[in-house]
Amino acid sequence: MMNKFHVVFISTPGSLGNLVPTVEFARHLTNHDRRFFATVLMIDMIQRPIITAYVESCRQSTATNINFINLPPTVDPPSPNEYQGFFGYMSLLVANHKHSVKHALANLIMSDSRVAGLFVDMFCTSMIDVANELGISCYLYFASPVSFLGFMLHFPTLDDTQFAMEFVDSDDGMMVPKDSTGSMKELGLGVEIRLDYREGSDDLVSPVELERALRRLMEGSEADEVRRKFQEMKEKSWMALMPNGSSYKSLTSLIEELIRN
The missing domain is CATH 3.40.50.2000 (Glycogen Phosphorylase B;)
Known part of the structure; x- marks a missing residue:
């Protein structure tokens, strides 16, 4: 059995x-x-x-x-x-x-x-x-997401003398480690829409800006390049799930550990 x-x-x-x-x-x-x-x-x-x-x-x-x-x-x-x-x-x-x-x-x-x-x-x-x-x-x-996991793992390493209030409305950014795969912008898998809004501000992304970004994704040489890179990333991600892929091996390793428990 x-x-x-x-x-x-x-x-x-x-x-x-x-x-x-x-x-x-x-x-x-x-x-x-x-x-x-x-x-x-x-x-x-x-x-x-x-x-x-x-x-x-x-x-x-x-x-x-x-x-x-x-x-x-x-x-x-x-x-x-x-x-x-x-x-x-x-x-x-x-x-x-x-x-x-x-x-x-x-x-x-x-x-x-x-x-x-x-x-x-x-x-x-x-x-x-x-x-x-x-x-x-x-x-x-x-x-x-793994980016938030990186932040959670980094958070305890901050100096004990740094209180959270020091970061409120601070003009200086706090460097936080992130995943090694890079952002969508760095990988060339999308186009950028500004994200410089602040809480309480009415200065949101306008419909015109959104339409402009969508057209950049749909038309011209930039759109072709984004689709090509997206297809490459799709194939790499799929291979990770296949036997001998990184994700497949990680899950197999976890299952072997669970069986040993």
């Missing part, structure tokens, strides 16, 4: 931007190795019907190894009105579901497949304690 492995995902409640890449990663992983099954633990937020619609569409899709479990609501959930910022409210909302997550993981452990890992995003790190308590390996899944 073929061994079965289970991976579990927890995504920030109410965030479609975090949930979609999480589910796509789970789909990619389970399609890569059919021994793997994925379960996404859902912390419900009734004010986000778009999340419910997305999950239902995923549940109705055929030939999938992904399951969704809605966690029961907590007895005394926090109210967003009690917090000045989003992060404090979301952190407490997630932490209040530790017992439900532990119960769901315990039930999966008792099933016929082995729980190989728990994946959490950056707002669900309080669940690492639950994974450690149950002896499950835990991984941080970063759903944001």
Whole structure:
């Protein structure tokens, strides 16, 4: 009988931007190795019907190894009105579901497949304690672009004497490491539209500027060059997903680690 492995995902409640890449990663992983099954633990937020619609569409899709479990609501959930910022409210909302997550993981452990890992995003790190308590390996899944990951990794290295207030309305930019692939402009995959607006300013990109940029993408020698470079990047990206490609090898390495857990 073929061994079965289970991976579990927890995504920030109410965030479609975090949930979609999480589910796509789970789909990619389970399609890569059919021994793997994925379960996404859902912390419900009734004010986000778009999340419910997305999950239902995923549940109705055929030939999938992904399951969704809605966690029961907590007895005394926090109210967003009690917090000045989003992060404090979301952190407490997630932490209040530790017992439900532990119960769901315990039930999966008792099933016929082995729980190989728990994946959490950056707002669900309080669940690492639950994974450690149950002896499950835990991984941080970063759903944001790699440029933001570079910023997050660089942020702790800033000198302790530099306070955030020093950067407010500062004329000097802060150098932040970014991914080595370069920006769309550097790669020649697009045309530039000015992004020099400031918060509270009405000086936005005009329809005329937008139309001019679109025409540059559609007409003339510049458009031909952009399409050529875009096709080259498309082929390189596709090759990364093929056997012996960099992305394929990275995913295979992760799967091998999950199996060893």
